[in-house]
Amino acid sequence: MKIARIRAYQIDLPLVEGRYAWSGGNSVSVFDSTVVAVESDDGRIGWGEICPLGPAYLPAYAAGARAGIAELAPHLLGLDPCALDVLNAAMDGAMRGHPYVKSAIDIACWDLLGQVSGLPVVTLLGGRSGPDVMCYRAISQDTPAKMAARVKHYRREGYRKFQLKVGGDPDVDIDRIRASAAVLSRGDVLVADANTGWTQHAALRVASAVRDVDVYLEQPCPTYEQCLAVRAHTDRPFVLDEVIDGLDMVVRAAGDRAADVINLKISKVGGLTKARQIRDLCVSLGLAMTIEDTWGGDVTTAAIAHLAHSTPARYLFSTTDFNSYVTVAFADGAPRRVGGRMAASSSPGLGVTPKMTLLGAPVIDISRPGGRRTGARA
Numbered sequence: 138m139k140i141a142r143i144r145a146y147q148i149d150l151p152l153v154e155g156r157y158a159w160s161g162g163n164s165v166s167v168f169d170s171t172v173v174a175v176e177s178d179d180g181r182i183g184w185g186e187i188c189p190l191g192p193a194y195l196p197a198y199a200a201g202a203r204a205g206i207a208e209l210a211p212h213l214l215g216l217d218p219c220a221l222d223v224l225n226a227a228m229d230g231a232m233r234g235h236p237y238v239k240s241a242i243d244i245a246c247w248d249l250l251g252q253v254s255g256l257p258v259v260t261l262l263g264g265r266s267g268p269d270v271m272c273y274r275a276i277s278q279d280t281p282a283k284m285a286a287r288v289k290h291y292r293r294e295g296y297r298k299f300q301l302k303v304g305g306d307p308d309v310d311i312d313r314i315r316a317s318a319a320v321l322s323r324g325d326v327l328v329a330d331a332n333t334g335w336t337q338h339a340a341l342r343v344a345s346a347v348r349d350v351d352v353y354l355e356q357p358c359p360t361y362e363q364c365l366a367v368r369a370h371t372d373r374p375f376v377l378d379e380v381i382d383g384l385d386m387v388v389r390a391a392g393d394r395a396a397d398v399i400n401l402k403i404s405k406v407g408g409l410t411k412a413r414q415i416r417d418l419c420v421s422l423g424l425a426m427t428i429e430d431t432w433g434g435d436v437t438t439a440a441i442a443h444l445a446h447s448t449p450a451r452y453l454f455s456t457t458d459f460n461s462y463v464t465v466a467f468a469d470g471a472p473r474r475v476g477g478r479m480a481a482s483s484s485p486g487l488g489v490t491p492k493m494t495l496l497g498a499p500v501i502d503i504s505r506p507g508g509r510r511t512g513a514r515a
């Protein structure tokens with residue numbers, strides 16, 4: 138079996154709430170997502186998706202993903218999509234870095250491997266752990282009262298884990314954390330995610346001010362060293378996210394005891410193949426994970442569900458159902474949240490079938506080395 142053709146489609150995913158805001162005054166209203174189809178020479182199609190959280194969150198942006206896929210795709214024609222380590226080595230050989238560019242291609246090849254073997258990806262990744270997995274709900278940055286009201290609203294919908302977007306003015310952030318904690322009950326989980334937005338001294342002020350609150354602190358500052366300094370002065374459980382961009386950082390953080398939980402985003406590390414390697418290491422180390430991605434729709438959510446659902450429940454701190462945040466459902470078979478929980482599909486592969494009427498014409502279509510690129514919006 139060989140890769141015969143790689144196509145990419147651009148799709149807009151507007152947010153149900155109209156807007157998602159996080160630290161540094163950043164916000165997104167419509168996600169610019171890229172859906173990738175890897176077609177084999179026997180006519181099967183595997184699906185992947187990459188959707189950066191705008192250009193200011195990580196070193197990734199939507200048009201960059203498409204430019205990278207167009208650059209990389211001609212190098213992959215003729216390779217076996219089921220030989221995932223060989224495929225990843227070929228991608229790394231043809232393009233240094235840019236893990237987010239490679240992620241959707243890798244995910245699509247896992248989909249093909251599942252289709253060929255007749256097994257869901259969750260089985261190929263280690264096997265289903267329990268009937269379903271618990272999702273967290275991200276609470277967009279707003280006034281303390283509005284954020285607490287949203288926590289209450291999503292709690293009624295069945296969520297029990299909440300991730301507050303803080304990383305703004307430290308005094309307001311203290312109020313945000315306290316207001317949301319006040320509407321929670323025993324057993325609920327609250328995470329204050331600063332998304333690198335605090336200076337080291339501001340982070341220490343917030344950490345001190347909420348030391349009586351049952352709250353996790355996530356990625357307070359931009360650098361690993363700043364986070365480590367904050368970690369040394371707080372007894373709140375600590376999550377690292379943005380700085381954990383590969384296996385070497387997991388090893389380093391584990392050695393430094395720098396976090397109690399890490400946030401594993403599939404595209405941040407280059408796809409399911411590399412995310413699985415990190416996941417397995419974390420399980421062996423006893424380090425819990427939030428398993429998710431930088432955002433996305435139905436295909437991303439399916440990939441997240443398969444990786445999260447194959448992770449031992451003890452080490453899955455939380456995961457997320459990104460497709461319930463957006464107004465467009467573009468694939469049949471994608472996980473649909475029930476209460477605050479979701480499950481991986483039992484169908485072979487990822488179990489998703491995109492609706493071609495919603496994807497439209499491909500913006501990239503490459504079926505021969507040095508192949509062509511189509512479409513107006515790259």
Ligand code: MG
Pocket residue numbers: 330332355356378379400
């Ligand atoms: Mg985070």
